[in-house]
Amino acid sequence: MILLLACTDPTGARYARPGLDSDDLVDTAAGTAWEETGAPADSADPGDTGDTSDSASSTAGPCYLGPARDHSVCLDVVPYDAAWGSDYAYPAPYGGSEQYSVPARFIDITAYSAELEIAPNFVLGEYLYDWKGQYGVMQTHVVDFMQQVRDAVGGPVAVNSGYRNPSYNASVGGAEYSRHMYGDACDIDVSDMSADALAEICDGLGADYVATYDTGHTHCDWRDHPLDPAFYDLDPAGPPPPPAARPVHTARLSRAGEAFTAPATGFDEGEPARRWTAYDADGTVLAEGEGVRFVPPARATRLRVVVGRQVVVEGEL
Ligand SMILES: [Zn+2]
Incomplete structure (x- = not known):
């Protein structure tokens, strides 16, 4: 049997790149169910003491699009704290790529209402959920893009997964370097639209990576866009990320x-x-x-x- 591998060219030349390196650098668990839309009963974080006093050290963070589309909904962020433990044990940057840097700052979601309107048609709780991590990252430009997706669809877009902390990501069979951990990925579906049609919309709006799943949902992410400095410490003097440094399929x-x-x-x-x-x-x-x-x-x-x-x-x- 002859096997040929190719992958999507993010510029749109789909399936045109032969010779994909088949080294398996990711640990996706086969057969793992896609994640749920409701909180599991055993989601309590044993490391959570309920102490939210670290919000005192919060600093200015992202300014989201907001209902008026003027980026006026600004949230505070808190610095990463090693005391958060294994739930936030990020892997070393993939291939040394800056795009896989560990976030330096996070939103403490206990400081905000899940109903906070961060875009005309999205609230904070659609992207950050406490059972996927008290501290979360959702990059500002991703919410902008998601609103564009929603505008293109012309109706409700369900966000089934936004940010996942590393331990939650692992629990749902997420890839070791899933972009959900970096705050620029969303799993979405629209009730009367196929996953492929929704994927075409994401592609057309500049998503860097789009995949469809057996559950019928579409994963869209913006992994090649510059990281949001609200969450990441970037080294302007550092080397640029190596081209196409991304985990392979x-x-x-x-x-x-x-x-x-x-x-x-x-x-x-x-x-x-x-x-x-x-x-x-x-x-x-x-x-x-x-x-x-x-x-x-x-x-x-x-x-x-x-x-x-x-x-x-x-x-x-
Ligand atoms: Zn996804």
């Missing part, structure tokens, strides 16, 4: 009897969506399908699967 074809699957690694959460196409020897499409498992017709001689919009795998049968 992998996927492969796996056969069990007549059925094929495409095990994948490197996605931000859960099982990516899979779009299957089976061809005959003349290159004619014999069958198409979606889902984790696919059985090609008996006459098929070639199989192609697009995994999460990010990886294409093809194999001769």
Whole structure:
């Protein structure tokens, strides 16, 4: 079986980059359920003493778009504190890239109402949730982009996941370097719109990375945009991040009897969506399908699967 790997070119030349390095530098747990929309019953943080006195050391932070679209909703931030413990144990920056720096400052969400309007159609509690971390990061420009997505959709956009602290991210099978931990990723869905259609909107509005998932949600992030100085200490004299320094995705074809699957690694959460196409020897499409498992017709001689919009795998049968 011949396998070819390629990944999405963020400039829009989708699936056009052959020869993707298949080194697996991420630890996405296969088969992990996508995260929920309600708080789990066992979400109590054993390290949380209930002491919010550190808000006394808060400093000026991000100024969000706000309901008037004038970036007038300004929040305070608190410096990272090692006493927060393992819940905030970030990995070393991926490949040394500044884009994977550990945030220096966080919003203490206990200092604000979840109903605080940080954009015309979004409130703070849609991005930061206490069971995903008392301290959170949501970069200012990401809320701007999300409002643009909402404007383009023309109706409600459900944000199922915004910020996740490292321990929560791990608990939902998030990739080791998931952008949800850096405050520039959102998992979204729209009730009457397909995940692919929503993905096209994110792409069109400058998202750096878009993936679709088996649950039907779309992950959009802005990982290549300059980090928000409200949350990050940036070194203007430092070296620029290496080009394309980002964790890679992998996927492969796996056969069990007549059925094929495409095990994948490197996605931000859960099982990516899979779009299957089976061809005959003349290159004619014999069958198409979606889902984790696919059985090609008996006459098929070639199989192609697009995994999460990010990886294409093809194999001769
Ligand atoms: Zn996501």
